[in-house]
Amino acid sequence: MKRFIAVLTAVTLLACLSACGKKTDPQNTGADGKGSVYFLNFKPEIADIYKEIAQKYKEEKGVDVKVVTAASNTYETTLKSEIAKANAPTIFQINGPVGYEAWKNYCLDLKDTKLYSYLTDKDLAVKNEDGVFGIPYVVEGYGIIYNNAIMEKYFALPDKAVNISKAEEINNFATLKQVVEDMTKHKSQLGIDGVFAATSMGTGEQWRWTTHLASVPMYYEMKEQSDSSTIVTALNAKTVDFTYADKFKNIFDLYTNNSTTDKGLLSGKSVENSMAEFALGKAAMVQNGNWAWEQIAEVNGNKVKSEDVKYMPIYTGIDGEEKQGLCIGTENYLSINKNASEADQKASIAFLEWLFSSETGKKYVTERLDFIAPFNTFGEDERPDDPLAREILSWMERDADTLEWTFNSFPSQQFKDDFSNAMLEYVQGTKDWAHVKKTVTDSWKSERS
């Protein structure tokens, strides 16, 4: 009996060891020296489509592509642990110049790749005098999404307080405010709970305000300081004055005062909640980007028709905003891992070039991934056709001043968190506006030092 147990234990142990041993086998190099690709994907909403693409690529080119998707809000965490492994991701994503600072020891110079040469606007890439380190793969835009059906209902009211007759005529904050406040008065007639969907203030759900919305006043502040890109100016800014804090307050107060939800309860709301409110027709407007189409479309009992979904720029009360357009940019840049084997690097670049230039690849990008890809390999007719993306494209063609995504250069996650915390305290009434302003300037300064 004793011997039996001893043997059993030894066998178990051996099985354990050999199992562990197998895992460390470098799968990376691939049998025929073709290399393999490990793509750490940032966007959970399209994880399955990437899996399909990987399979297709394997069929066409015979190269293994492994796609791993980080759960929402955990990309940095996942990347930090994955990249330290022997089988590290060969393609990963950085969120712009600030992300590059964190990952510069891992980003390969992509200056001589075809992928870089495909870029329509080379300035979009993350680069410095040493080379090109991040290639944007999607252009996105955000603004105030509105449901035109509800707006038309409002403009048809006999006792409306404004003399304009359609939503397109709103072209500054004063008019927007007038319309919104009058709509709030008539909300039972319009069948809505509030003009704006809930201003989500739950943990990890405040990014629409403290990054996207705050980007608007910061854009104007940076623009006054220098003629170069506001993203670059902000990146080099050791301090900020938050000159347009009161404009930011204008629009934020408008959101929260005319919301579906009481101010005190906003911290329980998520982005998904507000997109659902919009989809169900309980709110007429919501601030978000074109990536949110999926979230609107997939809600059960969706009442919004796709032809009614329109965009309007975020007006805050800044002089000359009548010509303002949407905020268009990206925080999705692809980088290749410098520490991967050369074969893997080549395979990874080839995979991306295939995805963004071959017929099959492009079809996936426009029809399934719904990306507005910033590459010259895409023709005029190769554009995604969801309503929000179409709106973005049409705004890009209009004669309007597009705002850059200045928030790409916000100093750190810590800054965004500090900012969010202050905003939460402001909205629930435990701190005043001066506290928010001070937090922004102080935190920017300490995070940049």
Add this chain to the structure above:
Amino acid sequence: MALKKYFPVFVLPTLIAFLIAFGVPFILGIFLSFTEFTTVVDAKWVAFENYIKAFSNADFLNALWFTVKFTVVSVITINIIAFALASLLTKGLKATNLFRTVFFMPNLIGGIVLGYIWQLIINGVLQTIGVTITYDAKYGFWGLVVLMNWQLIGYMMIIYIAGIQNIPTDLQDASKVDGANRWQTLKNVTIPLVMPSITICLFLTITNSFKLFDQNLALTAGAPSKQTAMLALDIYNTFYGRIGWEGVGQAKAVIFFIIVALISFIQLGITHKREVEQ
């Protein structure tokens, strides 16, 4: 002879598992607290800089103070309530087993889930006055205390029940004969004899309260303005929230370890001394 021969066979698997899952990460962790790094393989030695930053960081000290307050309150409430329940449920009441099961059940639910459940409940209650749990740090504090009580009381109760059932009935009978009232019996007979259980329960509640993370993350995530962030959450935020602060997070973690180890050793020493032989 047989023992010697089979010693490695029996010890090795556990030893290897222990080294991989605990020994190596622990030593690596201490090493990393003296370095600046992005991932664990590209560390650069910076000596005590991280520790200086950690101690000059107001968030860390606030979190430490919040954690201490929380631990004191929850250790007292959990142990008193658990002991009271245990005494009740060893009196031979009807449906004793049913109650034991009911009280123990919350302990089987994971921390994150518990956090969200209580967030819903507390926000539901606070809705009547138009606010949520993030409105004031004291809501978060008491929310955490309630949650922790709800989760741990059942477990501690089981340990106390085991302790109380081990007391020989003749001792209690003898004290009764000697004319001791209930309070005297409790103080002079029951408590000294369940001292081993108290040692264990105090140890578990102190360390669990100090190390609390999941529940904290799910219930308040530190809101408002990090006022309800406990040590573990603060360490996590330092590590992942700020570029170049990974080492500081690691240093905080080492300090955290030392504090927890110190407190539990002192507590074990004190309560051990009070245990009596039967």
